[in-house]
Amino acid sequence: MKARTVFRSRYGASPLHLLLVIGSFALAAYAGLRLFEGDTLGVAVWFVGAALVHDLVLLPLYSVTDRAVQTAFDRGPGDRGPTPRVSVNYVRVPAFVSGVLLLVWWPLVFRQVGHYTAATALPADGFLGRWLLITAVLFAASAAVLVVRTSRWSRDQRQARRAAK
Helix, strand or coil: CCCCHHHHHHHHHCHHHHHHHHHHHHHHHHHHHHCCCHHHHHHHHHHHHHHHHHHHHHHHHHHHHHHHHHHHHHCCCCHHHHHHHEHHHHHHHHHHHHHHHHHHHHHHHHCCCCHHHHHCCCCCHHHHHHHHHHHHHHHHHHHHHHHHHHHHHHHHHHHHHHHHC
16 A cells, blocks of 8 residues: 555545645744734733634624524425525625624724824725725625526526426
């Protein structure tokens, strides 16, 4: 048996995968060490606070929101349209992308950063409007894809019924 086959059977993936995983852990450890060089207590408090806010506030919030959207898209047992789970994804994906953008840029979106202009020499206004515009475009594109796919599905269903007659 080849050494590569033995490695793959024991590890479960190629040696390149292991090398990439080790490299990513090394990079994360380096970034963590560099991050802790400054304000160690502040960074630790931020990580713990972020975990608590996610687990106690955000997770229940987006779970309830997801359940509400699933209920809104739910159809009766006689409906033959695309499944509710698939339809819900047309709301989930733009909401997720918009949420990540807001999470990354929230200080600028809500004008919580006073030193931004001094550090970059760029104005700090306009981020809320841009984020809202990006969110609107994401939802509009998702709605357009949903309409196209639903119309194709309906057309295919009509053709299948005609062919069955």
